[in-house]
Structures are given as C-alpha cells and as structure tokens.
Amino acid sequence: MTYLGAYDNIFAMSDCLKPYVFIDESGDAGFKTTSGSSSLFCIAAVVFRSHEAMDEVEKIMRQLRADFHFHPLHEFHFNKESCEKRAAFCQAISDCDFSIRAIVVDKEHIYENSALRKSPRHFYNYITSMLLEYNFDSIQNANVRIDGRINCELRTYLRKQLNSQEKIISSVEFADSRKTQLIQLADMVAGGIARSFYPHKREHKVCLRILRPRIEEIWEFGKRSKFQVKSSAWFLSRQHRAHKPYGGYSVPGHFHYYNNAT
Numbered sequence: 001m002t003y004l005g006a007y008d009n010i011f012a013m014s015d016c017l018k019p020y021v022f023i024d025e026s027g028d029a030g031f032k033t034t035s036g037s038s039s040l041f042c043i044a045a046v047v048f049r050s051h052e053a054m055d056e057v058e059k060i061m062r063q064l065r066a067d068f069h070f071h072p073l074h075e076f077h078f079n080k081e082s083c084e085k086r087a088a089f090c091q092a093i094s095d096c097d098f099s100i101r102a103i104v105v106d107k108e109h110i111y112e113n114s115a116l117r118k119s120p121r122h123f124y125n126y127i128t129s130m131l132l133e134y135n136f137d138s139i140q141n142a143n144v145r146i147d148g149r150i151n152c153e154l155r156t157y158l159r160k161q162l163n164s165q166e167k168i169i170s171s172v173e174f175a176d177s178r179k180t181q182l183i184q185l186a187d188m189v190a191g192g193i194a195r196s197f198y199p200h201k202r203e204h205k206v207c208l209r210i211l212r213p214r215i216e217e218i219w220e221f222g223k224r225s226k227f228q229v230k231s232s233a234w235f236l237s238r239q240h241r242a243h244k245p246y247g248g249y250s251v252p253g254h255f256h257y258y259n260n261a262t
Contacts, residue, residue, distance in 0.1 A: 020143050023128065093185065
C-alpha cells in the first residue's frame with residue numbers, strides 16, 4: 001500500500017522553520033466562458049509552519065477515509081464529494097494549525113484587450129505569483145508545492161518575480177495530488193471558497209463559514225465591495241514592484257483585499 005504523505009522525501013528537516021505552502025485551484029484558466037470555461041477562477045494556498053501541524057492534518061484525513069468507508073488511497077476532490085462530506089471534511093480540519101490565503105477572479109473583470117486573456121498559461125502563472133507576493137509579509141522563504149506536472153516556466157517565473165527584492169520562496173516543486181494529501185487539502189479549500197461565489201448552488205457558503213477561523217485573506221480580483229480595504233499602507237508600498245507580465249497588465253487599481261469570510 002502506498003502511503004499518502006505530504007512531504008516524504010520533499011522537505012528536509014533543516015527546513016523546519018520555513019513555511020510550507022500547498023497550492024491548488026478551482027475552475028480553469030480559460031476565457032471561453034460561453035463554451036465550457038468556468039466564469040470564476042479561484043486559487044488557494046494552505047500555509048503550514050511546522051511538520052507537526054502537517055502530520056495532524058494528514059492523520060485526520062486518513063481517519064476521515066475510514067469514517068467515510070473510502071479506500072485508504074481515496075483522493076479527496078471537492079467536486080467529487082457530496083455536500084455532507086465536504087462539510088464534514090472542513091469541520092474536521094477547521095481547528096488545525098494552518099492558514100489559508102486565496103484569490104478569486106471573476107473573469108469578466110479582466111480587460112478585453114488584456115494579454116492575460118490570450119493565454120491561460122500566462123494567466124495562471126500571473127495569478128499564482130500574485131497569491132504568493134501580496135501576502136502581507138506572512139510568507140517568507142517558503143517551500144512551495146503546486147498541484148500538477150512539472151512546469152519549468154512557472155517555476156522560473158515565480159523565482160524571478162518573487163525573489164527580486166526579498167526571498168519569498170525557497171523552493172518550488174510540483175506534486176501529484178493522488179499521492180500528496182495536503183494538495184488534496186488545498187483542493188478542498190479552493191473548492192469551498194469558489195463555491196461561496198455561486199449563490200445559486202446548494203449550501204454555497206457552508207464550507208466557507210466552517211473554514212473561517214483558518215482564513216487570513218480572500219482577494220477578489222478587480223471587484224469593489226462593501227468590505228473595507230485593510231493594510232492599504234502595506235499594499236501601496238508594494239505598488240512600485242507591480243510587474244507587467246505578458247504585455248502590460250499591472251496590479252495597482254485592480255487588486256483589492258477583503259476579509260470576505262463572513
């Protein structure tokens with residue numbers, strides 16, 4: 001039997017003081033919303049600061065498989081679980097020691113002539129970079145693990161954008177969600193947050209409410225709302241670093257921070 005471990009042979013014990021960041025998304029990076037692409041894109045980062053905290057979550061996930069009568073190698077995937085099991089999963093891990101950061105993009109807010117619309121790959125790379133860069137100093141020198149196959153372009157892009165002035169990332173690797181439990185956790189978190197933006201769906205905010213104690217920030221890309229922008233001085237101090245990827249899309253005026261977990 002293959003053991004589903006988050007960091008076997010991935011993180012050295014010398015990294016014990018570095019944050020561990022697991023990233024997955026809900027929705028797709030395409031813009032053909034009239035022919036199958038999702039209208040929203042949500043990417044979430046689950047941040048741990050100790051091996052003990054990761055061990056605890058993995059133990060809970062193994063117990064949940066047993067409680068749900070799943071196969072020991074069952075892959076938790078938000079879109080494949082029932083509403084009841086999604087809620088039970090979120091409740092089981094809601095008191096664990098990790099934090100959540102996420103960006104939600106309503107694709108209608110991306111300019112029609114933006115370079116980001118022309119390439120799903122460029123769009124994904126850019127939003128992933130923003131998730132890690134605008135972190136209000138909560139992520140420094142982190143080990144980052146992202147769902148999916150090896151993506152050398154993304155790895156190079158993140159290192160270039162994120163480590164130019166301060167070292168936000170120490171390493172970037174790609175992980176198979178079938179074998180990495182904490183990537184599955186990131187999938188469940190991203191799915192729960194994304195669902196809260198679809199009010200027509202059943203119990204659309206249940207998981208968001210349960211996860212609220214773990215949420216640091218949810219950013220809505222380019223959308224103004226009733227929620228007050230926080231840490232504006234920190235954000236404005238970063239405007240000089242706003243890069244213009246793939247033909248000229250810049251951050252200032254288009255990213256707003258909201259504590260939208262209510």
